[in-house]
Amino acid sequence: MPELPEVQVLVQSLQQVLPGRTIKKVTVCREKSVRPDSATAFAKRLKGMRFHSIERRAKYLLFNLRSPLESFQVLGHLGMTGRMFLQPKTSERPKHTALWMELDRENFIFEDTRYFGRMSSNLDALDRLGPEPLSDDFELAGFREKLKCSRQAIKVRLLATDLVVGIGNIYASEALYRSRVHPQTPANKITAVQARRLHQAIRDTLGEAIELGSGLSLDWAGKESRDGLFYFGGQKGQETDQERFRVYGREGEACVRCGGLIRRLIQAARSTFYCPRCQKIR
DNA sequence: CACCATGTTCCTTG
DNA sequence: CCAAGGAACATGGT
Numbered sequence: 001m002p003e004l005p006e007v008q009v010l011v012q013s014l015q016q017v018l019p020g021r022t023i024k025k026v027t028v029c030r031e032k033s034v035r036p037d038s039a040t041a042f043a044k045r046l047k048g049m050r051f052h053s054i055e056r057r058a059k060y061l062l063f064n065l066r067s068p069l070e071s072f073q074v075l076g077h078l079g080m081t082g083r084m085f086l087q088p089k090t091s092e093r094p095k096h097t098a099l100w101m102e103l104d105r106e107n108f109i110f111e112d113t114r115y116f117g118r119m120s121s122n123l124d125a126l127d128r129l130g131p132e133p134l135s136d137d138f139e140l141a142g143f144r145e146k147l148k149c150s151r152q153a154i155k156v157r158l159l160a161t162d163l164v165v166g167i168g169n170i171y172a173s174e175a176l177y178r179s180r181v182h183p184q185t186p187a188n189k190i191t192a193v194q195a196r197r198l199h200q201a202i203r204d205t206l207g208e209a210i211e212l213g214s215g216l217s218l219d220w221a222g223k224e225s226r227d228g229l230f231y232f233g234g235q236k237g238q239e240t241d242q243e244r245f246r247v248y249g250r251e252g253e254a255c256v257r258c259g260g261l262i263r264r265l266i267q268a269a270r271s272t273f274y275c276p277r278c279q280k281i282r
Numbered sequence: 283c284a285c286c287a288t289g290t291t292c293c294t295t296g
Numbered sequence: 297c298c299a300a301g302g303a304a305c306a307t308g309g310t
Contacts, residue, residue, distance in 0.1 A: 003288060032305090058291075080288050081307080096307080116289060125290095130298070161290085168288055198300050269302060271286085 002059055002078040004133070004166030005209035010084060011056040012214060017086060018051040018108070023065075025102040031109070033098035035118045042121060046074065046101070058129050058165035075123055079116025085109055130162045132203050138164055144195045147187045154190060154198075155183035156268045166206065168202045170248045175201045177247045182279040183265070183272045189282065212244065247273040 002010070026043035028034050034042045048063040056062065061076040061084070076084065086106045087093070092098060094111040099119065101108040110119060131137035146163050147154075157163055158172040167175065176183050179201035181194050190198070246256060250273060251264040260277035 001288065006288080020309080077289080079290080079305095083287090112287095113308070116305065156300085160287085170288060268300085 001080065001083055002060060003168035003171050004206055005213055007059050007061060007078065008056050008073055008210050009213035009219050011061055012053050014054045019053055020050065021103045022050045023047060023101050023103065026099060028099045030098045030115055033112060033115055033118055035120055036122055037120050038051055045121060045256055059159065060126065072121065073122050073123060074119060075125065076119045077117050079112060081112060081113040082117030083111045129165050132166050133206055138194060140199050143199050147190050147195060150187040153184045153267055154181060154187050155272050157187045164202065165200065169270050170245065171205050173248045174245060175205045177274060177279065178205060180278050182281040183267065183274050185281050247275060
C-alpha cells in the first residue's frame with residue numbers, strides 16, 4: 001500500500017485513534033514480521049504499554065509508547081502490501097494478519113499479504129536515511145551536490161534512500177514527468193535547471209498526494225479488499241489511481257500535456273512510465 | 283503457464 | 297575497492 005504519502009495519511013489517521021490506548025496483549029502470527037527482534041521478546045516488551053503518539057520518518061511509522069516505568073519507540077514498515085487498522089474484537093481477522101494487538105474494545109491489526117513489512121523495537125534502520133522531502137532538510141543545494149556523485153539513471157537514484165527518502169516506484173515516475181526530466185538521464189548530467197524543477201516536483205507530487213489522501217474518509221473496519229486507506233483508489237466512488245496518476249500505469253495512453261503516447265521501460269527490474277515527447281534527455 | 287505488482291537488503295558482476 | 301545490476305523475500309491478480 002505505501003509510499004510516503006500513503007504512510008503519512010495512515011500515521012495521521014492512527015494519531016487520531018491510538019493515543020491513550022493501552023496494549024493488553026500482542027500476538028505475532030508471522031514470526032518473520034518482527035525483525036530483527038525475537039517475536040516473543042517483542043510481544044512481552046509491548047504488553048502493558050500505552051500509545052502516546054505516532055510519527056513518520058521516510059516510509060517508517062514510529063510508535064511512541066509509554067508506561068509509568070519507561071518509554072520507547074517501536075518502528076513499523078508496510079513493505080509492499082502492509083496495512084494497519086482497528087477492528088472490532090468480534091470481527092474475523094484477515095488471512096494474512098502478521099500480528100495484532102488487543103486494545104480495549106478493539107484490536108489493532110497489522111496485515112501484510114506478501115510479508116515484506118515488519119515491526120521492530122530496533123531503530124537502527126533510521127540511521128542511514130537521507131533528508132525528508134517535505135522538510136527544510138531537503139535543500140536544493142545538497143540535492144544537486146549528491147546528484148553529481150553518480151552516473152546512475154535518475155529514476156533509479158530517486159528510489160535509493162540516501163538522496164531523499166519516501167519516493168517509491170510510482171511517485172518517481174510522477175515526479176520525473178512533472179519536471180520533464182527523462183528517467184534515463186544519468187544523475188550527474190542533470191542540469192541546474194532540471195534539478196530545481198525536479199526538487200520542486202518531488203515536493204509538489206508528494207504534498208498533493210498527502211492532501212488528497214487526507215481528504216478521504218477511511219474504512220476502519222478493514223473490510224474493503226482493496227485497502228482501508230487510499231492507495232489505489234480507497235473507497236468506491238472516490239478518486240482512483242486512474243485519476244491520481246498522470247503517467248504511472250498509463251502505457252499506451254495519451255500524455256495529458258502533449259498528446260504523445262506514454263511509454264514503459266524497465267530500470268533496475270522495475271517499470272518506469274514516461275512521456276518521450278515531454279521528457280527528453282538534456 | 284506467463285507476466286505483473288506500492289520496498290528494501292544482500293549478493294554478484296564488471 | 298567501488299558502482300551498478302539483479303535476485304531474493306512471499307503471495308496474489310490478470
